[in-house]
Amino acid sequence: MQRLAPALRQDNVPLDLISLIKTILAATKEISFRVSQAHLGGLLGSTLDENIQGEVQKKLDVVANELFKDILLESGFVKAISSEEEDTSVAGDPNGKFIVSFDPLDGSSNIDINSLIGTIFSIHQAPEDMAADNPDMFKQPGHKQVCAGYVLYGPSTMLVMTTGKGTHFYVLDRTHGGYLLVERNVQVPQDTQEFAINMSNQRFWQQPMKNYIHDLVLGEKGPRGKNFNMRWIAAMVGDIHRVLTRGGIFTYPADNKNQEKPYKLRLMYEANPMSFLIEQAGGLAMTSQGRIMDIEPDSIHQRVEVIMGSKNEVETCLSYYQ
Numbered sequence: 001m002q003r004l005a006p007a008l009r010q011d012n013v014p015l016d017l018i019s020l021i022k023t024i025l026a027a028t029k030e031i032s033f034r035v036s037q038a039h040l041g042g043l044l045g046s047t048l049d050e051n052i053q054g055e056v057q058k059k060l061d062v063v064a065n066e067l068f069k070d071i072l073l074e075s076g077f078v079k080a081i082s083s084e085e086e087d088t089s090v091a092g093d094p095n096g097k098f099i100v101s102f103d104p105l106d107g108s109s110n111i112d113i114n115s116l117i118g119t120i121f122s123i124h125q126a127p128e129d130m131a132a133d134n135p136d137m138f139k140q141p142g143h144k145q146v147c148a149g150y151v152l153y154g155p156s157t158m159l160v161m162t163t164g165k166g167t168h169f170y171v172l173d174r175t176h177g178g179y180l181l182v183e184r185n186v187q188v189p190q191d192t193q194e195f196a197i198n199m200s201n202q203r204f205w206q207q208p209m210k211n212y213i214h215d216l217v218l219g220e221k222g223p224r225g226k227n228f229n230m231r232w233i234a235a236m237v238g239d240i241h242r243v244l245t246r247g248g249i250f251t252y253p254a255d256n257k258n259q260e261k262p263y264k265l266r267l268m269y270e271a272n273p274m275s276f277l278i279e280q281a282g283g284l285a286m287t288s289q290g291r292i293m294d295i296e297p298d299s300i301h302q303r304v305e306v307i308m309g310s311k312n313e314v315e316t317c318l319s320y321y322q
């Protein structure tokens, strides 16, 4: 099995980007270790704080954020970072070539039940004409990402990453301490019989999504003429990993549960990086209005509707909105 750095060099990834990726992965190895120790005590439960989005922070959210932030800012490769757990962007090295957005722990509600969680990251070039403390640097659409990925702290610690030349799976080999390439150019099957959505929000969805899910649930007796299965891991990293592995549609649609917050997932450090991975694997990543990676962001913590996965199924879902 190929090691990570030679695999990246084979794809002609620039050396400075490889160095940044290695820095990110050093942080994930440390987080993976902390996650494996968390149930021994001290790291479970919530802090007394909320993040800027009004969500209670888990202790492990904060630990993962501090680790990731410190390692990145000390590296010299990064001009600024933005994180789910930071109010605004944090300045790094003024000469850093890249900016990194991240969700230090995705699936926080799974921490205390020892279920799937992960770290999501997205890398853009740093604009040369902006100061390191200018958060406007992050207002770049997803199609300008130079790299995106996640690390899943599951039974195996897995890295799934793209630099725009396919989506590849790596596994952390603890015997030598590095990530090994286990599957190159993963492809999402175009058709599927599996969907992922939080069904408890059904009464709050818009009518097109209600109609689409209604037809899936009718199975072979309905207009789709085939049965569908449902999965919900409650961690986007886990749900998207399943979609990349065996296909499916994953959606967090608009809802009117809270009028001020029609969407749940965040564009910069959840939807955009996952869209890059899904598209590089031959899938589609959309809102009901268009391609996620074409959205011009207006703020770091912006939320967005998400409909992504197997190409034909995403297209079928979108047809209900026409």
Ligand SMILES: O=P(O)(O)OC[C@H]1O[C@](O)(COP(=O)(O)O)[C@@H](O)[C@@H]1O
Pocket: 084, 103, 105, 106, 107, 108, 109, 198, 234, 235, 236, 237, 264
């Ligand atoms: O509470 P719900 O509706 O199950 O939401 C689950 C979704 O929320 C998230 O956990 C949000 O991520 P965080 O844990 O990073 O806040 C997604 O990963 C997941 O898809």
Ligand SMILES: [Mg+2]
Pocket: 103, 105, 106, 107, 236, 270
């Ligand atoms: Mg998240």
Ligand SMILES: [Mg+2]
Pocket: 061, 084, 103, 104, 105, 106, 107, 108
């Ligand atoms: Mg999170």
